[in-house]
Amino acid sequence: MKAWDAIVIGGGHNGLVNACYLQRAGLDVLVVEKNDWVGGAATSRELTPGFLYSNCSYVCSLFRPEIMRDLELPRFGLQVISYEGGAVFTRDGDYLANYRDHDAHRREFARFSKRDAEAYDRYSRDVTRQCRFIQPLLMRTAPDPTSFRPRDLGELIYLGKKFAGLSAEEMALTLRFWTMSISDFLDEYFETDVIKANFALSGIIGTALGPMSPGTAYVLLHHYMGEVDGSVGAWGYARGGMGAVTKALAASFKASGGTIRTGTEVDHVLVRNGKAKGVVLAGGEEIRGKLVISNADVKRTFLKLVEEKELPDIFLRRVRNFKIRGSSGKVNIALDSLPEFPALPKDSPVYRADMHFTDSIERMERAYDDWKAGRWSADPFLDMMIPTTLDPTMAPPGKHFMSCFVQYAPPKIDGRDWTDADRDGFAESVIAQIAAYSPGFRDRILHMEVRTPREIEAEVGLTEGNIFQGELTFDQLLFNRPVPGYAQYRSPLSGLYMCGSSTHPGGGVMGAPGRNAAAEILRDLAKPTLHMSPAHDVI
């Protein structure tokens, strides 16, 4: 029986990044994917004829440019297009826009508060300083502080030096940033509700916390440290939808000789004498592999794919306690025509940007209250956009694809599983909100896909539908992600590795976990990593 050099479980973006790097290092790699398509949560699916849906992740910024270059993704069709900032609609019939132009941005804020308009520079300076501190950590394996290996000590010293290199003021800010609520953090800069709400949204996306929960300031940072071609903090659309990212990765992987088997669900990891030996498929077929790398989240990997008896107790307990909470859903809509928002001038660039309807932190927090009570938010927070205003490949001319990220959606409704009726009620809360700002909206809907945590978990495999494979709170970052002592992509089982967003540096379509895991695997195999670019300089 053939034994692959490495088997990657799950063809999401991190699994594919990992597989690409291993294949290019000369390994014979197999990716097994349970769905009939690759992509995990980065897919473009034609769910109704002529319309491509970015039906999970929907925008691109965090994906590391070093990876795009190493794996030649442009050659395999990847293009990322920057878009204009965005807007929050206000209940009084106005809106607050974010414009890319610095002075337009200031003038827009000045419509609401002259003071806040002039506070933006200092806010932006402080956030940028923090991003620059974190950015170099993304493409490095987190040190293990309990180990005395020279490499871990070296990495710890690197971290320590970076921290010691900060001024006293920056150190204080760093600690505050990693622990504060986004609401408290914004209070230090801004006074206007809608302006604070405008920034706070980046602090709660994908997170089962409210804007007043400690730890959410870091989540904001996580959304700011990406870039589009050097423009740090910018977000863009992958042309052809987010599936373009994984399509390019899959093509790159195949071009270098890799093999992908779709429609192939792994039932469990084959373990002999504490060592991973391959995978057993749902149908019973056994595939042998010298190494197994799981792109699934840490709970799915160790609570479903590996037998409990193979794992140490403390490790298992920590995996069980790792927070991967469902907090969001998605409504994807095919539109017959571009919706109109009477609040917006007809030529507003906001049509080509992200749109929101939650104009105060208070409203966001109330939406979170619903989550705590075990129901979807009656007045949800939406991150809504119409990528087809910039990307002609996703819908027929004149027609549009709209992506609505929806928060909050609990993993269970009143302690029981989601039902179809719940799903429809959830969708209605979203459509009602949009329609309140866009008359006639319902009539434009041609087709709609509604994804609650139930659907996301069932299709993509993300536990509770958590988009980050684990919350991005400080207790689950760096050497604590996912489990202390196992933050370097290895597991208690020899030959079994992790490469998903449950690992450092966390979620978002970033690719860094997949790449970093490949670097560790190649280190264990004593193989060179010359094909892996070092992290770009932060100067």
Place this chain on the structure above:
Amino acid sequence: MNHHPTIKPPSHARTLAQSHFRTLRLGTPFQPRIDALGFKQDWYSWAGYRAPHSLWDEELEYFAIRSQAALFDISPMTKYRIEGPDAEAYLDRVTLRDVTRLKPGRVHYTAWCADDGFVLDDGTLFRLSPTRFRLCSQERHLPWLLDSAFQYDVGVEEETEAVAGLALQGPTSFAILRDAGFAGIERLKVFDLAEFPHDGTSVTISRTGFTGDLGYELFAPADKALSLWDRLMAAGEPRGIRAIGYTALNRARLEAGLIVANADFTTSEHAIRTDRLRMPDEIGLGFMIDPEKGHFNGRRAILEARAKKRLRHMLVGLEIEGNIPAEHAIVYYRRNQEVGLVSAAMWSPMAKRNIALASLQRPYGDTIADDLWVEIYAMRELQYQKLMKRAKVVPRPFVKLDRRTANPPADF
């Protein structure tokens, strides 16, 4: 259950302002006149305004400053109106220089620092009355100014768009103002200001400027801008008045040895890299600090840095061999040790010398000022001509003109 928005319309002014996204570069109140003279269509963004680099010929525009009179639109400068019984005490607390010694009808050049002693900005403070001031600066500081006003009986209002500003600079500037009918203009000494009637309202004229030349700055309500422009142009026509752009002004200010925020130093609220922050002593503004005047923002940190000799930088004027401008050249000690950077440089037509402003790491420029060199990379027909030229630290201003301070001012 869904929370449907209750629609109460926003204020008319707020809705009206929505359309600004169609005008990414605003015109100033003088724009119709400047557009008509902007033959080169050579615009840049000055704080979001469409401002001219040059209108017709940057060199000739420079010579207009030095030979006749030049009209330069300073409306985009950030302006704050600071008024109230405590305005003096408040400004004395937030800015470096002693405001209690700034009399009504006077202007001074000052700077202000954050608590850590690093410079937020420099600018000019106009004392319009015992209780009313105008603060002009490059960057914006409203949150800081408002926060600092805590417990002072003072109002701070941003008035950049409401107030139009013009600089009239050059040897014939006095004669033009006199001929334009600003009676009593001859009484203004350097840094004096006064109100003069204009078009049913009044215009504030100060004998100030950014050129080191005889010159004035005029502030008027935005809706009186065009009539003010026309009045000056009509009176100035026989005396060679010309409108100019920033490139010419920038040359004149360098000859005068004046610094520009975020060109010659990085302001504290914009410095992403914390080693770019500068204390007043590090950018040549140490003269503003008056330890005797009582508490002011940044005082403790500044005095401590002085006492512990923790000042790391030094802004100096350089005179460089030859005539090739050394813009953004690296400064070396003994030709090989990197000790600083040139932030602005030019051949000075008035001094007939190759001049520059540079930031050096102390002790260079401070106690060690000899054996300094600059490495100039001059691109000539797609090839760098690399020159290593000797640089000498010299006092500023590079050009000192008696006519700037002469009383009464001369006609030309």
